Amino acid sequence: MKRYAKITPEGTKDSLFAECAAQAAVQGKLTQVFESYGYAPVMTPHLEFQDVFLRQSADWLAERLYHATDSTGHLLVLRPDNTLPIARVAATRLREAAFPLRLYTHQSVFRRSRFYSGRNDEIRQSGVELLGAQGLRADLEILLCAVDALRACESPRFRLELGHAGVFRSLADALQPDEDTRAALVRCIETKNYPALEALLAPLGGSDEAEALRQLPRLFGGAEVLAKAEKLFRGTQAGAALLYLQRLYAALQALDLQDVIDIDLGLVHGQDYYTGFVFRGYMEGSGVTLLSGGRYDGLLAEFGRPAAAVGFAVGSEPLAEALLESGKVPAQPAPDVLIFAPAGLEATALAHMAQRRGEGLRCELAMVETMEEARQYARRCGIAKIAVVAGEDIMEDVEVRA
Amino acid sequence: MRAIRIALTKGRLEKRCVELFEAIGFDCSQLINKGRRLILPMNAHEVVLAKAQDVITYVEHGACDLGIVGKDTIVEADSGVYELLDLGFGKCRFALAGPCGVDFYAGYHERVVASKYPAVAKHFFEQKGMDVRIIKIEGSVELAPLLGLAHAIVDIVETGSTLRENGLEVIEEIMPISARVIVNKASMKLRRAEIEGLLSDLALAAQVN
Numbered sequence: 001m002k003r004y005a006k007i008t009p010e011g012t013k014d015s016l017f018a019e020c021a022a023q024a025a026v027q028g029k030l031t032q033v034f035e036s037y038g039y040a041p042v043m044t045p046h047l048e049f050q051d052v053f054l055r056q057s058a059d060w061l062a063e064r065l066y067h068a069t070d071s072t073g074h075l076l077v078l079r080p081d082n083t084l085p086i087a088r089v090a091a092t093r094l095r096e097a098a099f100p101l102r103l104y105t106h107q108s109v110f111r112r113s114r115f116y117s118g119r120n121d122e123i124r125q126s127g128v129e130l131l132g133a134q135g136l137r138a139d140l141e142i143l144l145c146a147v148d149a150l151r152a153c154e155s156p157r158f159r160l161e162l163g164h165a166g167v168f169r170s171l172a173d174a175l176q177p178d179e180d181t182r183a184a185l186v187r188c189i190e191t192k193n194y195p196a197l198e199a200l201l202a203p204l205g206g207s208d209e210a211e212a213l214r215q216l217p218r219l220f221g222g223a224e225v226l227a228k229a230e231k232l233f234r235g236t237q238a239g240a241a242l243l244y245l246q247r248l249y250a251a252l253q254a255l256d257l258q259d260v261i262d263i264d265l266g267l268v269h270g271q272d273y274y275t276g277f278v279f280r281g282y283m284e285g286s287g288v289t290l291l292s293g294g295r296y297d298g299l300l301a302e303f304g305r306p307a308a309a310v311g312f313a314v315g316s317e318p319l320a321e322a323l324l325e326s327g328k329v330p331a332q333p334a335p336d337v338l339i340f341a342p343a344g345l346e347a348t349a350l351a352h353m354a355q356r357r358g359e360g361l362r363c364e365l366a367m368v369e370t371m372e373e374a375r376q377y378a379r380r381c382g383i384a385k386i387a388v389v390a391g392e393d394i395m396e397d398v399e400v401r402a
Numbered sequence: 403m404r405a406i407r408i409a410l411t412k413g414r415l416e417k418r419c420v421e422l423f424e425a426i427g428f429d430c431s432q433l434i435n436k437g438r439r440l441i442l443p444m445n446a447h448e449v450v451l452a453k454a455q456d457v458i459t460y461v462e463h464g465a466c467d468l469g470i471v472g473k474d475t476i477v478e479a480d481s482g483v484y485e486l487l488d489l490g491f492g493k494c495r496f497a498l499a500g501p502c503g504v505d506f507y508a509g510y511h512e513r514v515v516a517s518k519y520p521a522v523a524k525h526f527f528e529q530k531g532m533d534v535r536i537i538k539i540e541g542s543v544e545l546a547p548l549l550g551l552a553h554a555i556v557d558i559v560e561t562g563s564t565l566r567e568n569g570l571e572v573i574e575e576i577m578p579i580s581a582r583v584i585v586n587k588a589s590m591k592l593r594r595a596e597i598e599g600l601l602s603d604l605a606l607a608a609q610v611n
Contacts, residue, residue: 117459118463157592159592191483191485192585262594286588288463289587290588
């Protein structure tokens with residue numbers, strides 16, 4: 001027996017009816033927001049050469065990737081990320097297109113997770129990338145677009161947190177840890193593991209940078225964090241990144257967004273391609289990171305077209321689930337009319353149905369032989385009216401009583 | 403908004419956790435007389451008791467906001483939760499152990515290592531640049547070298563008396579272990595004030611304990 005013919009792979013699923021409608025509704029709302037900011041849609045292939053993703057700055061672990069080969073034996077992967085393919089497109093096929101480029105996608109990414117972890121391996125994402133633009137203007141646009149995207153989906157209470165890749169990078173660079181120690185530092189700061197961080201930093205000396213790194217995971221919260229960091233970063237190279245975050249946060253305050261945006265200076269991305277501010281989003285009722293993004297000014301150069309860039313991706317599935325739970329996705333109504341024709345009048349029935357559909361009615365062609373069966377079917381499906389086709393020009397509407 | 407949910411590890415750490423919460427003035431009577439209920443009220447919070455691995459799973463998915471679990475399980479699970487506090491109790495260590503008086507590293511033969519913690523064992527030997535065959539064992543790992551299945555074991559060692567009674571000894575320490583407080587990333591951001599309050603109370607109580 002073909003055991004695997006009847007199930008979907010771990011971490012994937014079929015979405016039926018209401019789930020599908022909710023997903024479409026979320027995509028529609030996001031499209032509206034993205035296009036209102038002037039972004040244009042693109043699609044990239046599900047399959048890409050592995051080289052797109054195995055880079056110095058974005059090292060995808062082999063065990064997280066789904067691999068395949070093309071007909072010449074080259075390694076392909078199902079894309080684990082949407083930013084790298086967009087960077088590739090912007091630097092190659094859109095080489096001649098003038099910056100800034102504003103692109104959006106609605107497409108899944110694929111990441112292997114541990115068996116039975118309950119995570120999705122196919123992650124439905126929507127995202128925007130603003131390419132060839134730098135500075136406060138571009139960063140604010142992206143942040144606002146993210147807030148508007150979450151608001152448009154009527155998501156429950158959400159928060160964004162803001163950090164800067166330059167904070168960790170400048171502090172760590174000054175200490176010159178070896179590659180393994182650096183990776184361990186990232187891991188400890190990312191998981192706010194204070195005891196292990198202490199242990200790692202102890203042999204690196206008592207410099208200002210080491211002390212700042214020690215405090216980094218604790219530096220999260222509102223505006224007060226920035227003031228605290230200012231003192232702590234004195235005498236280190238992290239001041240520039242902090243100064244920028246202060247400007248960014250002040251601008252967000254001016255837009256009255258301080259209630260949905262926090263600071264987390266311990267926000268370090270596993271992906272090393274981020275160069276400037278980084279951010280993540282969380283939503284009530286969902287224990288996972290909902291949204292993730294930031295500035296990546298070095299990535300396009302890796303594909304041959306040096307340019308600044310910034311963007312984010314948001315998981316559309318938690319948004320769709322929340323929308324579904326809120327009851328704001330209307331159930332698909334029953335058809336307005338059931339078209340019934342006895343044998344011999346099939347073609348006529350379809351011609352009549354085309355006319356009715358043209359009038360904007362939702363029709364269903366009855367797949368039965370007798371009027372009595374049609375009546376039963378209509379009753380069962382909650383269809384209020386049957387159009388009985390009796391000849392070329394003869395059609396009679398019959399009301400169905402419940 | 404729902405109550406803060408706390409997942410505690412059943413068994414070894416359970417009693418110490420109750421003492422800790424009592425020390426910060428929580429009413430733990432329901433935890434002590436739990437009967438057959440699975441979700442237990444403790445002041446304004448809800449407590450569940452679970453197997454160590456499940457504590458991490460519940461917290462990682464956000465089904466619970468906060469958990470107390472041994473470092474051993476955290477290392478083995480390699481999950482994406484905040485690990486915020488070392489409570490200082492439940493102390494033991496990961497160690498490589500083998501038959502007394504046998505030099506594990508001598509010779510050029512392939513080594514077989516049995517462990518309940520294959521990821522920890524794998525990482526340990528990876529760092530040494532050693533190729534080792536690892537076999538996962540669910541129960542008493544000490545049996546494996548006695549039965550000739552493995553040359554050594556990687557396991558948690560508390561006092562070392564089980565090892566001694568079976569003619570085994572610690573070959574090398576791998577890492578110290580103690581009880582940790584873990585927090586779901588989204589909870590930490592969305593309910594910061596409540597969770598930070600709880601954490602600072604726990605930190606204080608853990609110091610006094």
